Amino acid sequence: MNDGREYFYESIASQLDSLINPYDLQRRLEVLFDELLPEDLSGIRMLDLGCGTGWFSQRARQRGADVVSLDISRSLVLITRLRSQSMGLVADAGLTPFATESFELVVSSEMLEHLRDPSRGIGEIGRILAPGGIAAITTPNRRWLWLVRLATSLGIRPYRGYENFLGYDELHRLLKLAGLEIELQQGFHPWPFQFAFLHAISHRVDRRCGRGLTGKRMANQALRARKRVFQTASLAGNPTRDRQGFEELA
Numbered sequence: 001m002n003d004g005r006e007y008f009y010e011s012i013a014s015q016l017d018s019l020i021n022p023y024d025l026q027r028r029l030e031v032l033f034d035e036l037l038p039e040d041l042s043g044i045r046m047l048d049l050g051c052g053t054g055w056f057s058q059r060a061r062q063r064g065a066d067v068v069s070l071d072i073s074r075s076l077v078l079i080t081r082l083r084s085q086s087m088g089l090v091a092d093a094g095l096t097p098f099a100t101e102s103f104e105l106v107v108s109s110e111m112l113e114h115l116r117d118p119s120r121g122i123g124e125i126g127r128i129l130a131p132g133g134i135a136a137i138t139t140p141n142r143r144w145l146w147l148v149r150l151a152t153s154l155g156i157r158p159y160r161g162y163e164n165f166l167g168y169d170e171l172h173r174l175l176k177l178a179g180l181e182i183e184l185q186q187g188f189h190p191w192p193f194q195f196a197f198l199h200a201i202s203h204r205v206d207r208r209c210g211r212g213l214t215g216k217r218m219a220n221q222a223l224r225a226r227k228r229v230f231q232t233a234s235l236a237g238n239p240t241r242d243r244q245g246f247e248e249l250a
Contacts, residue, residue, distance in 0.1 A: 006115070006161065006162060007072065009071075009076060010074065010075055016079075017053050021193055023199050024193040027188060028056075028220075029056065032136050032138060033060075033063065035222070036136045040064060041060055041064045041065040041105070042065075043064065044105050045066050045103050046068070046107060047070060047102075047106045048067055048068070048080075048086070049106055049121070049125065050112075051070060052076055052080070052109075053076060053079045053080060058083050060107065061086060070096065072092050074090045077090050087249070089248050094124060095124070098128045099128075100127050100128065102128045102130070103130065106125050106136070107135075107137075108137050108138075109137070110138055111139075112139045113139050113163060122177075122178050125137075125175075126175070126179045129180070129227040130227065131229040132226060133226070135223075135225045137222065137224075138220060138223075139171065139221060140219065141219055142166055142168075143167070143217060144219045145165045149163070168187070168221055171185075172185060175223070179228050180225035180227050181225060181226050185211075187209075187211075188218055188219075188222060189218055190206065191219065193219070
């Protein structure tokens, strides 16, 4: 049953850039594009899954990728189109209109946790990636969900969408079930990124400890996974989708 919570960001689309923490945004861009992915993305067909206001689409376009930007919020897709000049698509990340094996790269930053069922989004990533294709993901770590919920209950964080955080090992397991092999998984933000006075220390801790056991306890996690070259039909999913109900903003 649709309760509308997946559309929360549509209601704040025009304000979202002013609400995003600049340090968190820049750190996520750095983790994905400087630590997980090659600098040159020329000619790579990429999907920005849950594009938000388009910062990740913009960075990928600057590095040469051919980008499709998808979000369930039409307003956010329009903002992304203006920022990055990518192709925009309004659709549910858990039910995309793409044919199986459509993309060589899928980037998704802080989106999976906002789905009613994050496993569906991960399943779609596995379905639409071409064999050998890469998924680069960031998402909050479930270990810190208690603090997020406390902040929401106190009115510090006025959020009304889904918050289905994934644990470090759970994300790993779901991607493997979707047919992907984990190449690298790391933590970042050893404490809440809202503590501006700790940003310099936080960055150093990320770089030194993010790929060890300490990383599993950090507030956010990042992962690079590659789709297995030999895939079974059950993992591949349906080869096509009915495009009815999707809106393309070219």
